[in-house]
Amino acid sequence: MKRIFLFIITNIAVLAVVRVILALFGLDGHSGSALATAAVIGFSGSIVSLLMSKMLAKQSVGAEVITQPHNEAEAWLLETVAAQAKQWNLKTPEVAIYHSPELNAFATGATKNSSLVAVSTGLLKGMTRDEVEAVLAHEMAHIGNGDMVTLTLIQGVVNTFVIYFARLVAGVVAQGRDGESSSGVYFLVSMVLQVLFGFLASFIVMWFSRQREYRADAGAAKLVGAPKMIAALQRLKNGSGGLPKQMDAMGIGGNERDSLLSTHPSLDNRIARLKGL
Structure with missing residues (x-):
């Protein structure tokens, strides 16, 4: 909670600095309110998505939360997640299983103590207990x-500046020689620039996403040992995926090679990073 608070304060400070700069250049009137509007729009979608993430994730994959274990495998799954949550000093997340032949798992939730860890039936069948334990530790590291x-907060900041600068440039382009502004030109230019700036800004978000995967791998290695996490990643090279596209960033799987638009580093690079710990 402290880290989230500091992150929010930092970004409020960033917005405040931008407003001061606008004021110094005499642009604090309209531009200041435009920045505030962009911040509201930019953060609203991200925050709403976060608040709804657990519910949407369950619906997207048909995840069934284990309230009462029906077999030894489900009992082991609950016990393992509970033990790992205790090591992170967190409330035990909801644990769910979803039907998919692919080897995958994901974690989501609006807060650390209101989270969900879900694993595919393919992962439970295709991995050893040690490897599944490592995957669960990876997901718990994301939560922890x-x-x-x-x-979500990074996406909100990125959205804010994408909207703000797109509208700022559109306002200049739409301004005619007679001082009149064309609403049609403004709307068209603004939409095009939001798409363009959004694409460029996605490199920042994807870079962070890849870094958090390295951190989660390291967190899992600390929890269960690097050999188990390496073995799990090597097993994932046999085939991971199966999640809806909008949930790719939440899964454990990786890519064949690194890309600026990849949510995950390549599995080979993740394995190499773990071997170097």
Whole structure:
């Protein structure tokens, strides 16, 4: 909670500095209110998505939360997640299973103590207990590090500046020689620039997403040992995926190679990073 608070304060400070700069250049009137509007729009979508993330994730994959274990495997799953949550000093997340042949798992939730860890039936069948334990530790590291909230806040900041600068440039372009502004030109230019700036800004978000995967791998290695996490990642090279596209960033799987627009580093690079710990 302290880290989230500091992150929010930092970004409020960033917005305040931008407003001061605008004031120094005599642009604090309209531009100041435009920045505030952009911040409201930019953060609203991200925060709403975060608040609804657990419910939407369950619905997207048909995850079934384990309230009462029906077999030894489900009992082991609950006990393992509970033990790992205790090591992070967190409330035990909801634990769910969803039907998919692919090897995958994900964690989501609006807060550290209101989270969900879900694993596929393919992962439970295709991995050893040690490897599943490592995957669960990776997901618990995401929760313990507050990655879902932090990524949401970063997306909100990025959205804010994408909207603000798109509208700022559109206002200049739409201004005619007679001083009159064309609303049609403004709208068209603003939409095009939001798409363009949004694409460029996604490099920042994806970079952070890849870094959080390295951190979660390291957190898992600290919890269960690097050999188990390495073995799990090597097993994932046999085939991971199966999540809806909008949930790719939440999964454990990786890519064949690194890309500026990848949510995950390549599995080979993740394995190499762990071997170097």
